[in-house]
Amino acid sequence: MSIETHTPMLSIDGVVKFFGEHQVLRGISLDVQEHQVVTVIGSSGSGKSTLMRCVNLLEVIDDGVITLDGQDITDPRVDPDQVRRRIGVVFQAYNLFPHMSVLDNITLAPRVVHGVPKDQALARAHELLARVGLADKADEYPDRLSGGQQQRAAIVRALATEPRLLLLDEITSALDPELVGDVLRLVRELAERGMTILMATHEMGFARQVADHVCFLDQGAVLEQGPPEQVLADPTQPRTREFLARVI
Ligand code: ADP
Ligand code: MG
Numbered sequence: 424m425s426i427e428t429h430t431p432m433l434s435i436d437g438v439v440k441f442f443g444e445h446q447v448l449r450g451i452s453l454d455v456q457e458h459q460v461v462t463v464i465g466s467s468g469s470g471k472s473t474l475m476r477c478v479n480l481l482e483v484i485d486d487g488v489i490t491l492d493g494q495d496i497t498d499p500r501v502d503p504d505q506v507r508r509r510i511g512v513v514f515q516a517y518n519l520f521p522h523m524s525v526l527d528n529i530t531l532a533p534r535v536v537h538g539v540p541k542d543q544a545l546a547r548a549h550e551l552l553a554r555v556g557l558a559d560k561a562d563e564y565p566d567r568l569s570g571g572q573q574q575r576a577a578i579v580r581a582l583a584t585e586p587r588l589l590l591l592d593e594i595t596s597a598l599d600p601e602l603v604g605d606v607l608r609l610v611r612e613l614a615e616r617g618m619t620i621l622m623a624t625h626e627m628g629f630a631r632q633v634a635d636h637v638c639f640l641d642q643g644a645v646l647e648q649g650p651p652e653q654v655l656a657d658p659t660q661p662r663t664r665e666f667l668a669r670v671i
Contacts, residue, residue, distance in 0.1 A: 430493055432457045432619050433478065433588055438487035440473055440643075447473050449643040450487065455588070455636075460620045462630040462651075465640035466666060471623035474640070475592050478621065480506055492587065508536060511581030511589045516597040518577035519565040525552070526561040529580045537584055544583070551579040555609055571602030575609055582613075589613070591622040607633075627671050631655050639663050 431454035440448035448470050455461045463471045476482045478489060480496065480503040489497045496506045519528045529548040533539040539547075552558050555575045565573055574594050581589060591610065595603045607629050614620060614633050624630060630637055631651045638648040639658070646660050658664050 429456055431455055431490075432459075432492060433621065434488075434490045435474070435478065436488045436490075438474070438477055438489060439485045440470075440477060440482060441485050447643050448477070448484075451640070451643075451645055452487075453638050453645065453648065455619060455621050457619050458617045459635040460614045460622065460633055461636045461638065462634040463621070463623045463638045463640055464625070464627070464630060464666070464670075469640040470643040471640055472592055475512075475590050475621065475623060478588075479510055479512055479590060504536075508584065509587045511584065511586035513574065513577045513581050513589070513591050513594045515593045516570075516573075519573055519580065521565050524562050524564055525557070525568070525576050528565070528576065529583045532580070533583050548579070548583060551582060552576070555579055556605075569602060570598045571605050574598065574602075574606045578606075578609055578613075587619065589618055589620045589622075591620060591624070593623050593625065595624070595626060625670055627655060627667065639666065641666070 433455040435451055435453045438448050438451045439446065451474055453461065463474065465471055473482060477484050484497055488495055491506065491509065526545070526548055529551070530544040533544040533547070534541060549561065552561055555578070557572060557576055560568060560572060560576065568576060595606050598606065603626070607626060610620065611633050634651050636648065637651045637654040639646050639654055641662050647654055647658060647663055654663065655667065658667065
């Protein structure tokens with residue numbers, strides 16, 4: 424089966440978003456196929472986070488359609504919670520609830536939102552923590568973890584509900600440089616296991632090595648998109664070249 428015949432898991436089609444008079448997204452179209460890693464790159468303020476927030480229904484779009492597994496999730500009749508249950512999200516920082524242990528952070532949504540029995544939620548949390556090298560941090564509070572450990576725990580928390588899609592919004596941007604590698608290694612491992620990921624990042628090396636598709640946003644519009652070897656190594660647009668020259 425050729426890739427064109429697949430229905431994308433996530434389809435963003437002509438998405439427009441205004442904040443007051445300010446048009447922040449100018450008709451964005453971007454597809455994510457199942458098992459793909461798609462990275463969104465672009466300067467600060469280009470609209471990456473807003474786009475991710477639209478996918479997670481934290482923002483109401485002004486035009487366009489977003490479908491997840493073929494369902495129009497931007498239809499106003501859709502229950503946002505029902506959509507968010509299928510999406511795991513990790514932000515730049517402050518993902519974990521500070522007043523809860525790592526284990527409680529991870530088991531909260533599976534137990535409360537998904538009705539997973541406590542034993543099962545705990546077993547899965549321990550298994551995931553072990554996989555990311557945090558087995559000994561289960562009972563710690565977030566402020567006792569390094570930034571990199573917090574982000575790995577946040578990824579575990581996002582995975583605990585077995586989401587269809589993972590949204591990662593600049594998850595390494597707030598980290599000290601020496602902590603970035605461990606977090607990116609984990610994302611790469613998830614990608615190798617077939618997780619479907621939409622990720623805003625400034626890590627061009629990572630995008631080049633791991634992404635299937637790179638989308639360059641410029642002032643709320645997709646200036647170019649395609650395979651990393653094209654967009655990152657041989658961009659057609661002067662503004663993409665300028666951006667890459669600045670970040671690499
Ligand atoms: P990026 O993640 O690429 O840095 P953002 O999506 O955060 O970009 O922001 C895109 C633009 O939208 C910026 O100009 C930002 O100031 C504006 N913006 C983002 N969120 C809001 C908001 N809640 N209200 C008003 N303007 C916003
Ligand atoms: Mg952002």
